[in-house]
Amino acid sequence: MAKGKITTAFFCQECGHESSKWLGQCPACKKWNTFVEEKVTPASKSVSMHIGGAVKPVGINEISMKEEERIMTGIAELDRVLGGGIMKGSLTLVGGDPGIGKSTLLLQVCRQLANAGRRVLYISGEESLKQIKLRAVRIGDFKENMLLLCETDLDVIEDAITKAKPEAVVIDSIQTMYQETVSSAAGSVSQVREATNVFLRIAKGSGIAIFIVGHVTKEGTVAGPRVLEHMVDTVLYFEGDRYASYRLLRGVKNRFGSTNEIGVFEMRKEGLIEVENPSEYMLSGKPAGASGSVVVCAIEGTRPILIEIQALVCRTNFGIPRRQTTGTDFNRINLLMAVLEKRLGLQIGDCDAYVNIAGGMKLNEPALDLGIVMAIISSFKNKVIDDKTLVFGEVGLSGEVRAVSMSQQRVQEAKKLGFNTVILPRVCVDGLENIDGINIIGVSGIGEVMDLV
Numbered sequence: 217m218a219k220g221k222i223t224t225a226f227f228c229q230e231c232g233h234e235s236s237k238w239l240g241q242c243p244a245c246k247k248w249n250t251f252v253e254e255k256v257t258p259a260s261k262s263v264s265m266h267i268g269g270a271v272k273p274v275g276i277n278e279i280s281m282k283e284e285e286r287i288m289t290g291i292a293e294l295d296r297v298l299g300g301g302i303m304k305g306s307l308t309l310v311g312g313d314p315g316i317g318k319s320t321l322l323l324q325v326c327r328q329l330a331n332a333g334r335r336v337l338y339i340s341g342e343e344s345l346k347q348i349k350l351r352a353v354r355i356g357d358f359k360e361n362m363l364l365l366c367e368t369d370l371d372v373i374e375d376a377i378t379k380a381k382p383e384a385v386v387i388d389s390i391q392t393m394y395q396e397t398v399s400s401a402a403g404s405v406s407q408v409r410e411a412t413n414v415f416l417r418i419a420k421g422s423g424i425a426i427f428i429v430g431h432v433t434k435e436g437t438v439a440g441p442r443v444l445e446h447m448v449d450t451v452l453y454f455e456g457d458r459y460a461s462y463r464l465l466r467g468v469k470n471r472f473g474s475t476n477e478i479g480v481f482e483m484r485k486e487g488l489i490e491v492e493n494p495s496e497y498m499l500s501g502k503p504a505g506a507s508g509s510v511v512v513c514a515i516e517g518t519r520p521i522l523i524e525i526q527a528l529v530c531r532t533n534f535g536i537p538r539r540q541t542t543g544t545d546f547n548r549i550n551l552l553m554a555v556l557e558k559r560l561g562l563q564i565g566d567c568d569a570y571v572n573i574a575g576g577m578k579l580n581e582p583a584l585d586l587g588i589v590m591a592i593i594s595s596f597k598n599k600v601i602d603d604k605t606l607v608f609g610e611v612g613l614s615g616e617v618r619a620v621s622m623s624q625q626r627v628q629e630a631k632k633l634g635f636n637t638v639i640l641p642r643v644c645v646d647g648l649e650n651i652d653g654i655n656i657i658g659v660s661g662i663g664e665v666m667d668l669v
Contacts, residue, residue: 226251227405232443254406255399287383287425290328293480293490294321297452297465299473302384305423306472307416309390309445311430312454317463317481318429321454321488322386323348324355325427329384330362337382341368341392355487368402370395370414377418387415389429390444412447445469457576462497463488464577476517495522495633498575504603508595511635512587513608513626514579520622520629522606524574525584527591532568543573544588545580552589552611559615560666564596583620585611586639589662593669601669602637606630609641615662619643627651639668 226235228251233244241248286301295301298308312318326336340348345364352358363380367373370393377385387393393411394402401407412428419426428448445451451469456462465479480491491497499522503509508527513520532538541549549571556562571588573579586609594601608626610618623644630638631654642658659665 223256224253225256226253229405232405232409252404254404256406287329287334288332289325290332291321291325291490292492294325294465297467297470297473297477297479298450299467299470299477302425303449303472304383304425305419306425306450307412307419307448308425308427308450308452309430309448310427310452310454311432313432316454316456317483317488318454319343319388320351320355320483321465321481322388322427322429323351324487326362326384326386327352327355327358330359331357333359333361334384335361335363335380335382336384336386337363337365337377337380338386338388339365339367339373339376340388341366342388354485368392368394370411374414374418377422377424382424384425384427385415385418386427387429389431390415391431408444412444416447455578460576462491462575474517478516478519495520495629498523498577499633502574502603505600507598507600508591510587510591510594510601511603511606512584513606513629514577514581514583515622515626518625520625521577522629522633523577523579523584525587525591526572526574527588527595528570529564529567529592529595532566537566538568540569541571543576543578544571544584548580548585549588551613552585553592555611555613555615556589556592556662559662562593562596564592567596582610582618583608583626585609586617586641586659586665590639590665590669593666597669599669604635605637605639606635607639609639609644609659611662617641617659617661617665624648627654627656630654639665 226238228242228245228247230247230250231242231245233242235251238251242250286303288301289295310318310322326338329336338348345366348364363382365376390408390411391403394407395410398406398410415426415428418424430444449471450467453466453468455464455466461482463481463483465481467475467477469475480494481488482491499511502524510525511522512525513522539546539550549569553564553569557565569592587607589611590601590607608620610620612618619641623640627638627648628651631651635654637655637657639657639659642660645656645658648656
């Protein structure tokens with residue numbers, strides 16, 4: 217290709233796969249009708265991003281290990297998901313549905329950092345300065361260390377960051393940024409990839425922590441090329457119904473910490489407020505003395521969370537029974553009902569079944585199996601399970617109740633919230649330390665569970 221010659225190529229809008237011709241189906245992600253034509257130019261010489269001046273290979277034992285200083289945001293739930301605070305020189309991508317609270321949370325982070333004496337730059341390509349000010353007034357007072365910029369040109373943004381020398385930068389959002397040398401519209405695969413490259417170079421070269429807001433597709437994944445998630449250090453997803461009050465911040469990629477942690481927030485008029493005890497929050501409003509209601513304990517990262525499972529089983533009025541689930545795997549429910557019918561002889565094949573994870577949570581942990589089984593039996597038999605009973609365990613196809621991890625933490629969480637009975641796999645009982653004031657019942661099969669109900 218001649219120097220400076222502009223040609224065209226076709227890019228998949230879902231994963232960023234490049235092709236010289238238009239294709240109906242992407243060979244990489246198998247999506248249909250996602251290829252768009254964009255102008256491409258020869259890549260310019262890349263800029264070195266090495267930190268500390270090392271330009272030759274060094275032995276792994278020659279590298280000195282010292283604990284990296286982290287910047288605490290003052291928001292404990294966010295610090296937990298990040299692995300203990302913001303790592304200097306890190307590039308973090310925050311995705312989520314429109315209106316879920318991405319910009320609000322990052323504006324709160326900027327307020328905390330600015331009030332702690334750190335210089336922060338908030339760059340918006342979607343809102344005016346007055347719009348950002350209106351949200352900021354609702355959140356609280358800001359110190360002078362908080363700087364605002366409304367710009368979408370990457371060259372201008374890079375120059376502003378160099379002059380301001382902030383410790384943290386927020387980009388809202390990556391899909392609005394553009395580079396003049398790239399001949400395609402803002403938000404296209406080429407522009408998103410180039411913008412991410414620019415911010416990656418700034419973060420690693422200057423040691424500035426950069427947060428990037430990313431739009432999501434209707435499937436819930438970050439819009440643009442998949443390479444965007446590979447390039448950044450941390451990927452955080454905001455989950456939850458935008459019409460509900462709570463939000464979950466989940467880390468799906470983290471080079472500096474665990475990818476299993478979650479943060480729980482509640483949306484109020486003054487912004488996102490941390491939920492320090494998610495179990496108590498999730499169980500609020502649980503009906504007393506209702507059949508088909510069971511409390512289970514799920515593990516999110518290192519945190520046990522108590523969740524209510526509701527089941528409703530009734531005779532069908534149609535030829536084919538209807539099954540519906542909310543918050544858990546539909547096929548798993550069908551499998552567990554087949555186990556109940558085969559191993560216990562329950563005549564539920566001609567029954568409608570509805571299973572709901574209360575509070576809008578989405579969980580697929582195997583430890584929920586025993587709770588789902590008990591909720592279905594309770595609803596079918598119309599027998600009430602004691603409100604102070606907690607259940608967890610995995611159920612196999614033979615009807616056996618199998619062990620799950622972190623049993624001790626689950627039992628301790630149950631005692632902390634006032635539960636007096638825990639039903640769990642028998643193989644987990646021996647590994648428990650003595651916990652006074654709580655009755656431990658071990659079961660090895662669903663036949664014993666039937667007797668308990």
